[in-house]
Amino acid sequence: MNLLIGLLRLLARLPLRWHYAAGALLGWLAYLSSSRYRARLRENLRKSGLWADEADYQRILRANIGETGRQGAEFIPLWYRDASEVCSLVRSCKGEDKVMAVHRQGRAVILLTPHLGCFEVSAIYAAQRLPLTVLYRPPHVEWVNQLMLAGRGRSPMKLAPANLKGVRMLFRALKTGEAIGVLPDQVPGSGEGVWVDFFGRPAYTMTLVSRLCTLTNPAVFVAFAKRLPRAAGYEIEVVPVDADLKGENGARQLNAALEDLIRRCPEQYLWGYNRHKHPAGAPLPPAGWKKPTQ
Numbered sequence: 637m638n639l640l641i642g643l644l645r646l647l648a649r650l651p652l653r654w655h656y657a658a659g660a661l662l663g664w665l666a667y668l669s670s671s672r673y674r675a676r677l678r679e680n681l682r683k684s685g686l687w688a689d690e691a692d693y694q695r696i697l698r699a700n701i702g703e704t705g706r707q708g709a710e711f712i713p714l715w716y717r718d719a720s721e722v723c724s725l726v727r728s729c730k731g732e733d734k735v736m737a738v739h740r741q742g743r744a745v746i747l748l749t750p751h752l753g754c755f756e757v758s759a760i761y762a763a764q765r766l767p768l769t770v771l772y773r774p775p776h777v778e779w780v781n782q783l784m785l786a787g788r789g790r791s792p793m794k795l796a797p798a799n800l801k802g803v804r805m806l807f808r809a810l811k812t813g814e815a816i817g818v819l820p821d822q823v824p825g826s827g828e829g830v831w832v833d834f835f836g837r838p839a840y841t842m843t844l845v846s847r848l849c850t851l852t853n854p855a856v857f858v859a860f861a862k863r864l865p866r867a868a869g870y871e872i873e874v875v876p877v878d879a880d881l882k883g884e885n886g887a888r889q890l891n892a893a894l895e896d897l898i899r900r901c902p903e904q905y906l907w908g909y910n911r912h913k914h915p916a917g918a919p920l921p922p923a924g925w926k927k928p929t930q
Contacts, residue, residue: 663705715787731874826917846886
């Protein structure tokens, strides 16, 4: 394991454009080699409606295949370079002043970073500026989990596993006026979500954010880091969520905020993610729902 981590640290020194080139190639290989993945990506993008005509759909699709691969490859430089060096890749952060103003007032902050752009760099950048606890789902493969902890552990952020212990860590951070980060479009487990629309289709959506808002009344923001052309770095945009995320309507308002953010850059959303799946043990989706491509 130490040898592998050492190798990843060496690879992390390569220019970002090298990682992007390799990632784009991997993205196309995954798309061409898996009919199931290819069908799901195309279906999710087409049914989102975020395209003007067939030519625009094809343009977004081609761009998304490469961007998805880059998302998978950029973890090496982001996890295994020094956090301050990673932050130097951020060319601008629109809306940062609003987050910091809330934090200086002593109010807790929730940062929602969906599978859009480079959510990893958003968390690393935020953790350099305010105390941050990030919820993450440990991989089922232990050695992959060790690589993740070794990489993400280089940042000052705290990692909260997606279980009862992790939820308690999030609650404590908010109660003390700190910030937390959540991937809000990750499919939750049975009993941890509700069926609400996401781009016009039912999606089992987490209720955790709604519960945390009810208990702690934090300021909530959605954020994403856009990959710039030619591996020039990232531009982060942070947008306040003015809608009330508490109560029964909270999950619906959450998805609406995510949709607004994704519309800004549909090319860099993870359309290949099985967002509309039915988790084992969860209640049935609404009547008339058609099972998506698995």
